Structure formats: C-alpha cells, structure tokens
Amino acid sequence: MPDAFVLLALLVATLRAATPLLLAGFGELVAERSGVLNLGVEGMMLVGAAAGFIATAATGQPLLGLLVAALAGMLMALLFGLLTLTLGANQVACGLALTIFGIGLSALIGLPWQGTPIAGLASVIWPGLDAAGPVAQQLMLLDPVLWLALLLPALVGAFLYRSRAGLILRAVGESHEAAHALGYGVLRVRYAAVLFGGAMAGLGGAYLSLVYTPMWTENMVAGRGWIALALVVFSAWKPGWLALGALFFGFVTIAQFQAGAFGLEVSPHLLSMLPYLATVVVLVLISRDETRRKLNAPAALGKPFTAAG
Amino acid sequence: MSPTPPRLALTGIVKRYGATLANDEVALSVAPGEIHALLGENGAGKSTLMKIVYGVVAPDAGEIAWDGRPVAIADPNAARRLGIGMVFQHFSLFETLTVAENIALGLGSTRPLEALAAEIRQVAARYGLAVDPGRHVHHLSVGERQRIEILRCLLQQPRLLILDEPTSVLTPQEVEGLFAMLRRLAAEGCSVLYISHKLEEIRALCSAATVLRAGRVAARCDPRAETAESLAEMMIGGRVVRTTRAARQPGPPCLVVDRLTLAPEEPFGTTLRDIALELRAGEILGIAGVAGNGQAELLAALAGERRSAAARIALDGRPVGHLGPAARRARGLAFIPEERLGRGAIADYSLAENALLTRLDARTAPRGLLDPGAVRALATRLIARFGVRAAGIAARGRSLSGGNMQKFIVGREIDAGPRVLLAAHPTWGVDIGAAVAIHQALLDLAAAGAGILVVSEDLDELLGLADRIAVLAGGRLSPPVPVAETGAEAIGLLMGSAPGDAQRMADAAAA
C-alpha cells in the first residue's frame, strides 16, 4: 500500500515539523497569558538549539541535551525577566535584544561544533531503528518530545481553565493592578510564566538541532520563533487554535519539500518563502476582525508593572 | 464612652513618595459598628492611607492597632485575614472572567466554583444585591460591578469595610440602596470607613469624620453637626470662592444634532440611538448620566473623532458630520476631553508642544513649518492667562498637578475662541481651587456668546453650571429640561431608567 505509506510519512513529517512550533508556541502562549510579550522566542530557541547540541555532542546523551536546552532557554528568559519584570524596561525592545543576542551567542558557542555528527534522539531511544521495516521506522520517528508537544494543548488548556494557578495567571494577565490589589504576586507569576516560555523555546530549538535535522548550523531556527509568535496571535490566545495553527504550519513546511515529489518544478528559493508568506496571510486574516482580537488579547499584554509603594 | 477598644487605630503613619509626603503623622480611629468618613481633596493622602490599611503599601513609619492589639499588615491577604474588606474606586475586577471567578480570586480560597456560586447567590439575596455568578464582568454595568466588589467583601464576613469614593459612579437611587446596605452592615457590628469628597452624602451617612489636608489630619468632627460649607472649609483650609454668573439670553442654535444613530467602535461600547439636541449660543447644556451610557461615543461623534453622515451634525447651520476633528476645529468647535494625560495633553511633551496639539494654524505653523517663537508665545500666554502653575513652558506635561494640567487644557481650548465648546467631566479629580477657576472660565465663555455642552457624572456640578440638562442613558438622550424646573431626584430617575423609558421619564422630570 504505497499510498497509505506516503500518507503516513507525510503525517509523521508534518508532526515533526510542527513540534518545535508547538513547544515554543505554548511557552509563549502561557507567558502572554500572564501579560508578558516576549519577542525573544527566536533567540531563546537558537540558544537552546546550540546548547542542547553541544551537550549531546559532548556526552552522547540526547536526553541530557534536551535538559540543557531547556535550562539554556530558561537562562535567556531569566535575562529577559530581569530587564522587563524587575527593571520594568520596554518588553518589545528587550525581546528584540534577546533575539539579536541569541543569534550572536548561539553562533559563537556553536561554531566549534558546526558539522559535528551526533546520534539523533530516535536512534538512541530505538537502537533497532536502522534494521526496522519502513513503517516501523516511520512510527519510531514519533519520539517522546513530539508526544509531549502533542499533549501540550490539553495540558496547558487544563492548567489555564481548570486550575486555580491558571485562574491567577489569567487574572494577572488581565489586570496586574487588580491582581496586585488583591494580594497576588504579579512579578512572581510572570517570572514563572516567562521561565516556562524559555524552557519550552529552548526545548523547541533543541528539537531542531537534535531530532529534526539533526545538526547545528548558524541561525538554523530560521524564523520559526517568529512564526510561533505569530501563531499565538492567530490562536487568539486559545490552546486549541494554537495547536491547529502549528500543525498547519508544519504541513506548509513539509509541503515545500514535497513539491518536487509531486512533479512541481519550482525554485527552492521561491518555495522557501511559503511559511513566511503564509504567516503574513494568516496574520492578515486574523487581525482583520479587530474586535475579536481586542476581546481575546490579555488586557495587560506588554504593559510593564511596577508596584507603587 | 464604652470600654471596647477601637476596631482600627492608626497612629503616626508616615508615607513618603520621593519628595512628597503623602501621609504625615496621620492618626485615625474607627469604633466597632461606626460609619467613619475620611474626607479630603484629591492628593490629600486618603488613598495612600487606605492602601496602607489594606496592606497594598507599606508605611515608612507609624503603628496600626486592630481591636486594641498592634498588628503588621504585610499584604492584602493579611488584611483579609484580620477581617478587612476593601471596595476600590477603580474596581479591581477582571473583565474577561466570570463573577464567580472574580470572587474566588478575591477570597483566596480553593473552594470549587460551583459551591462558591451557591454561596454567592445566598449572600447576595440576604443583602438585596442581585447578581448572576456565571456572567462575565464585561457585560455588567458600573453599578453591578460595584455590587460584585461589595459581595466579594461580604463573603468574608468583614469586620471593617473600606469604600473608596463608592458613589461617584452611581445614580442617586443606587446611592440610597448602597447607604441602606451600609447602615444594615454597621448595625450588625461591622465598621465602615467611607472615603469621599461628597459632603452632603457624608452628612447623611457618617457619624464621625477625619479630614485630611496635604497629608496631615486637619480636623476631626461629627459631620452631622457640620454644614457642607464648614466641611469644605476644613478640607481646603480657607474660604470657598464662589463662581459668579451673569444673566444671559440664549442666542440662535450653534450646534444641532439631528437623529444621530451610531454603532460603537469598541467591543463593549454603547450604540447611540436617535440622538437629537440643540445647543444655543450663550447657553450651557448639561448632559447627565452614569459613565458607560454613551457619553464617550457621543463626544467622539460631536468632536469628529467618529464620522457620521454630513447632515446629522450641524455647526452654525453648516453640516459637519462627515468632517474630522481638525476640520471641525477650524469651524469653531473646541473639545476638552475626559482624560488629561494621553488625550488632552501628552505627558512627555513640554507645555509648548502641548499647546500646539490643537492650535496648529497659520501663526504657529506657516506652510507646514513650525514657528518656535510663535509656539513659545502661545504657551506663555496660556500659562499667564489661566494661572497655570508650572516651572515654565519647557515643563513636561507629567510634571503638572491634575488641576494645573486641566487649567492648561481648558485654557488652550477657550483661548482658541470657540463658537462651541464640548467639555467632558471638566473638573473630575481636580482640587476645589482649580475647579472654581475652570467653572468660572466656562461661565465667562458662555457669557461671551459661545455655546457650551458639559458632560458630567457630577449632578451637583451640572445643576450649578448648566441652563438646561438632558440625560444620556442606554445610548438615548432625553429631551433637555431647564435647571430651574428640575432637581437631582428627577434627573436621577432618568439616569437609572431603561432606554425605552426615557421619554416617559423626561415628562416626569419636567412635571
């Protein structure tokens, strides 16, 4: 059944392409729901990708690499938090700074490791990967990180809407003055949310360098951090829509590689524009209805909070 | 006196913000079951003191005693554990959450929402407060939101309830309901600390008062034994200057609105329905009503920030509905918006740059190029003519007090020599001295022949200023009634009326 196999391969490839977007996107969704706009997702993903790759290449342990990547993303997020939360600096400017810094830092630390081969996560978890049949191989490509990413919509949804901590997080994102007046630690909640966002972005970056590619090249995240940001806007801050958006973009990413297979003779440069153009189109479609966006956006998004007193 | 210690006793409270002393050795004592007024002008230090009591702000020095025992109130949770409840002036509600979720956040408990909803209904029924726990707050009116705030406090069986300017957003009838509830609460033994600058209300409700002036306790008294005038003198520390008005004869209509219907731009805005009004030269027309009933939308439509069909709005007989703010300004319209910083003026602009905001013309900006000399001259004139206290024309907008910023904005608009002036809440949040100066400037402008439309939530202000008053409720405007033929009670009925009742109520008010 070659057709079924092609479909399976396409599905697996789509899921794998969507995983970094799901991870980074849900991290950012939680941060934004707490009222913090962190435009540094791209930078956090890059540093996560580089740090995770280095740890894996040095130790041969992809799981350790994932952990290091999450920690590296959190460190970057901590830097962002110090500036925007503790010092109350402009979130947009600091997010851009985080991305510019992340591009430079990841290139610097990753340079000696460029071109180093590593054992991918799948082959470490499934020692028999090379010997398995084609269908089994495809299924083995569905690794634990991917499953985690697929579970995120349900997990984050339950957290936001079913738990008291989620209610407090939403309240802080809605009005930090009111939350503060009621005695909630606005900065503590936001630090937690931003750090979660950093860990998820780092993990998303590492998925690219450890699983998806797997290798390290400079600037390899290639705008996926920005696409994740756009997806959060597209989702209107709702977990279900974010998951759908990430899967759609995973498919668009795969489609550009599959175009050749369907006999389309188009320059790879033009095909590479697809995800970026799709992002613009999606943004236009979603922003057109301004009322809907205003209704759903966390009201305190991007506004600095300083406790008067 | 009874031997029971006061519920709350503050002594020697000091709080400093930068160079200003917000609270300077303040002492305050509230007995159990007492309704105690905290009185003072804007900036006298009332809000800071209450934030200290509620644990939002830490004092620099001073002591707090609760039922006779010294306590430290580290945060609002600690205040709530003691039994202190607070209803904020700017409500601490979350728009996109439900009533039950809002109350759950305020209680700090982990009760399931379903159980909480049942409890909310029960307590609401006991105090006659109708609410639906499942509704989202953004659907609720201002009065309903305040009920949520109060309910949130009541569910914790408070022993001291603090209300910060609670009536500024209520109709007179809603105020009566609130007072009845507070009296009942006090009779049950709960103390009430009531912050207000509305003197008649305090005389009607409170049995003790502490007056703050410039951060210090200026007086303590029994408000029932005082007059509104004597209370005002305690607040400002001198005699109240009165405005003078010249008798005037209204001229021809200068601003006419004809059957204006307009859908809102904002998600929870109010639709304007069939608005008709006629403002005459030399007349002050008051628009009363609770905020959120279409005031912002009406002003935006009149000022040109929202466009409509040309014929709907006429300025001196010429249709202007299709024109924007600048074009209408060029035809003699001026507008004093509600928000000072961010709309009427800009915090980071100098006064010179702020003067330019609505005064770009051939003198200040010939051929699209700014003339710095002319701009400086304009700002200097505004400061001198309207007695604005500022460090000079280079002073930033944010460095001015609310009253002085408002005098500057009012002065800028009046100095333009408008035929029609729209003024939104012109004295909201300014001190009494500035309020008197602003009222006098408006009266003088009307005496000089301009038509003035004043939108305000403060009925006393409108009754003192306007010749005729109309009420905006639910996006509909009642026919105006001459001030001489009506009173607060009749207008209050209109403010609370359902949209369809407007006409019937107008008849009642005029009768």
Next chain:
Amino acid sequence: MPLRLEARPEPSRAMLWLSPVLAAVLAAAGGGLVFAALGYDPLVALRTLFLDPLSTLDGLTELGLKATPLLLCAIGIAVAVQAGLWNIGAEGQLTMGAIAGGGIALAFGGEGHWWILPAMLLAGAAGGAAWAAIPALLKTRFHAHEILTTLMLSYVAVQFLGWLVHGPWIDPEGFNFPQSRMFEADALLPVLVEGTRLHAGVLLALLAVPLAWALLARTVAGYRLRTIGLAPRAARYAGFSAARGTWLGLCLAGALAGLAGLCEAAGPVGQLQPLMSPGYGFAAIIVAFLGRLQPFGILLAALLMALIYLGGEQLQVSMQLPIAATGTIQGMLLFFLLASDVFIDRRLVRVARRHA
C-alpha cells in the same frame, strides 16, 4: 541595605545621554569577558576591536563605508519608532532597494547615460519604500501588526534575491556562482578618497541626518508623527490621521533602507549577491536606540556600530576570532542600553526601615 526603584519627578536629561556611553563601556567589558572565556587575551582583543581600525586612513574610510548603511537604516527606523511603528524589517527593505536599483544597473549600465545613477538611487529608495508599503497597507487596512509582517517580508525578500541571483540574473560568465554581473563603471557610486572604498553614498547618509532632524523637530508632519507615536489617543483627539502616519513612517523608513541597499550594491559590492548585508538592518535597530532616536545621536551610534563591525573583521583576520563574537557584543550593547535606560525615569533609593 535593600534598594528599591522609585520614579524620578522629572526624567533625567543627564542619564538620557549618559546611558548609551555606559552601555558601550559595559558591552566592551562584557566583550572582554567573552574573549577571555574563549581563551584570548581580552586587552589585545579589545584594542584590535576598538582602537586599531581608527589608526589608519584606510580604517577611517572603511568606518565611514560601514556607517553609511547603518546610518540610513537607523534613521528610518528611528523616525518609524517615533511614530510608534516597529519596523524590524529594514534588512528586507535594504534587499529590495538593492534589487530595484541593481536591476536598473544591470539593464542600462555601460551605455553611458548620465541618468543611470540618479535613476538607480530613485529606484533603490522606491524599492525599499514599496516593500515597506506592504506592511503599511496590511496595518491600515487589516490591523496586522507591523512587527511580524515587516520581519516575515524580510525573509521573503532575501529568498527573492536568492532566486534572482541563482536564476534569471545569474552572471552567465560567473562559473555558476550565485551572483549577478559586475555593474559597469557608470552604474557605480564615485569613490571619494582615491585608493579606498569610501563612496559618495556616505554624503547621502550624512545629508539624511539634518533632514530627518528638521522633519521631526521643525515640521507639522514630524510633530504629527511624534504625537501619533507618543499618544495615539491624543493624536486622534487632535485629528491627526494614524493611517497617514503609518504610511509616512513606514515608507520613509523603507526608502532610507532601500537607499542603503542600493549604496551597498553600487558601492563596495558592485554587483548583486545572495546576501547584500551582514545584518545591517537588524544592527540598525540597536543604532537607533543607542542614538536616542535622534538623528544626530544616531550619527554617533552608527560610527560606534561600524567600528564593531570593522573591528570584528580585524579580529577574525588577526586573531582568528569568530565573526559571531561581534554579534554577541551587539546584543549585549542593546541589553545594557535598555537596562541603563531604566534609570532615565527612575532612580535607586534605599528602602527606609519599616516600623511595624
């Protein structure tokens, strides 16, 4: 003793201009730490980075050369930010400017027309402006936020140039290297200092400084832009059209970035290549903030950033330090700037002991 941030009654003028200096010093110190961590002598590295380029005429002209695109892009970005617009797609607008102007050079170059260079300059500015007009349209018509659209279109522009120089515009005699023909002499900007690469584009960039200052400080249009950026509701109250501000701010930024791209193509590069800029469009964001969004401040900041680029190249040549190190220093520069900017509006005070 615990410290606390507290609002200043008036923003500190001194801190406003001290902050960039402080940031530069801290970034240099941070750079030294990075070099030391990589096993290089930090003092030698810092001297190579900041001082050596300034010691020769060649170094000084190269500084002007690198400052040119940074200055043009940063002025455009600053005007846009003053109008409340986050144009982070200068890299793409630069690329489209190079394509539009370069297209004219490839089509008409070598025929000796007097109008070739002026037409290329116009086309460069128009190309950048047109690319920035797309986000302007999407923002005014569909409310799509420019921060994401400008950036996404940057990626698209770079891919578009990649397609051109791999395909239709590839040099037929270039051994299949992805690049266009070299521009003819009449399509190249004249060199100002004999024997160096400093070209007339630097004069355009220098001219943009006082013009941008005059626009912002002395014209009604500039006043409107600043008002829209500082307080959109005040602008609406005054009757200034936010849509017109968006169009003007973004198109002006795009035109200047496009001019920068054309100056690169018709200046030091002399042809179209897959990448027309080593990230000038992004570095210009840092330059704009470092220069306090003021044209004359940006002039100084652009020179500093050009020095970091130039010194970075020297580090690579003389000490084999990776060029990415300069990217790290750029990032640190912006971080330190944003952190010290906090103290323009606020100051540190000791917390008074609390009496319970």
